Amino acid sequence: KAGVTQTPRYLIKTRGQQVTLSCSPISGHRSVSWYQQTPGQGLQFLFEYFSETQRNKGNFPGRFSGRQFSNSRSEMNVSTLELGDSALYLCASSYSPDREYEQYFGPGTRLTVT
Amino acid sequence: TQLLEQSPQFLSIQEGENLTVYCNSSSVFSSLQWYRQEPGEGPVLLVTVVTGGEVKKLKRLTFQFGDARKDSSLHITAAQPGDTGLYLCAGEEYNAGNMLTFGGGTRLMVKP
Numbered sequence: 001k002a003g004v005t006q007t008p009r010y011l012i013k014t015r016g017q018q019v020t021l022s023c024s025p026i027s028g029h030r031s032v033s034w035y036q037q038t039p040g041q042g043l044q045f046l047f048e049y050f051s052e053t054q055r056n057k058g059n060f061p062g063r064f065s066g067r068q069f070s071n072s073r074s075e076m077n078v079s080t081l082e083l084g085d086s087a088l089y090l091c092a093s094s095y096s097p098d099r100e101y102e103q104y105f106g107p108g109t110r111l112t113v114t
Numbered sequence: 115t116q117l118l119e120q121s122p123q124f125l126s127i128q129e130g131e132n133l134t135v136y137c138n139s140s141s142v143f144s145s146l147q148w149y150r151q152e153p154g155e156g157p158v159l160l161v162t163v164v165t166g167g168e169v170k171k172l173k174r175l176t177f178q179f180g181d182a183r184k185d186s187s188l189h190i191t192a193a194q195p196g197d198t199g200l201y202l203c204a205g206e207e208y209n210a211g212n213m214l215t216f217g218g219g220t221r222l223m224v225k226p
Contacts, residue, residue, distance in 0.1 A: 004156070033212045043157075043202065043216035056213040090156050097211030105149075105156030 002026065004093050004106035012112045018079040021109045025072050025093030031055075032074040033103065034066060037088040046089075049074055050097050078111075086113045117141070118205050120217030127193055128225050135188040135220045137203035143215075144208045146179055146186045151200040151219075160188075193224045 005024040013019050025032050034046040045058040049068035066076040072093075078085055088110050092103040119138045127133055137146065145164045149157035161170050163179035163186060170177045174197075176189040186203055200221050204214040 031212055033214075035214075035216075042218045043204075043214075045213050045215070048212050050211070055211050058213070092156070092212065094212055102159055102162075103212055103214075105158070107155050 004091055004104055006089075006091050006106040006109050008109060009107065010110045010112075012114060013081050014114055015081055015083060017081050018077060019081060019111060020075055020077045021089055021091075021111070023074045023076075023091030023093070023106060025074070025091075026104055029093040029095050029104075030072050031094045031097050031101075032068055032072065033092045033094075034074070034076050035090045035092065036060075037090055037108070038086075043090070046076065048097065055097060081113045083113050085111065087111060118203055118215055118217035120203055120220055122220060123218060124221050124223075126223045126225065129194055130192050131224075133190050133193060133222070135201055135203075135222075136185070137187065137205075137217050138185045139205060140184065141205075141207075142183045143205035144183075144210075145206045146183075147204045147206070147214070148177055148186070148188055149202040149204060151202060157202055190222075193222075195224045195226050198222055198224050 007022045031050045033048040037043045048056045052068045063079045068074045088108040090108045092105045094103045095101040147162045148160045151157040161177045166181045166183045168179045174191045178187050200219050202219045203217040
């Protein structure tokens with residue numbers, strides 16, 4: 001079956017703009033998590049959604065937000081972009097938040113802020 | 115926030131050599147996962163260890179979870195060029211759903 005899909009794969013934005021990234025989980029998966037990966041900070045958890053509800057949130061400013069739709073697809077939004085927001089944004093899906101279910105990562109969206 | 119220290123950060127070895135990557139924390143995790151990530155792709159899960167002292171083998175890879183569930187190691191025997199990549203450990207806190215705390219990663223290069 002198809003894996004996790006993230007769109008777009010690459011994005012260039014200007015400081016101050018906002019951006020929306022999309023994640024389509026594996027069919028049947030209802031949990032979606034978002035991570036930011038940078039060379040300096042590594043992989044950091046942003047937030048997790050399950051059945052359209054945010055279950056966990058990482059230590060990121062309010063400029064970072066997300067949502068999940070009834071079909072489990074998820075979007076994350078970053079407003080007032082800063083240069084430091086340049087990163088690879090990864091989405092991971094699993095059947096549920098229960099530990100026994102493996103998370104599958106998408107290929108990521110590479111965001112560059114100039 | 116729990117932290118995971120991963121070492122070494124970089125490792126360049128010859129084909130056939132053995133290596134060990136370490137993942138340490140001062141905090142206890144309910145489980146620990148190891149991932150491998152290649153350029154342009156997301157991390158791929160290699161193994162999950164759950165029980166303190168647990169040892170799991172995946173072909174030439176051996177994973178161990180510390181007795182106190184604070185640390186883990188990944189040992190690769192007779193490394194091959196195909197093992198080249200970024201290895202990441204990730205800890206799961208109790209009752210934290212899918213929220214993972216990742217180590218900084220070990221970038222491994224195996225030269226033929």
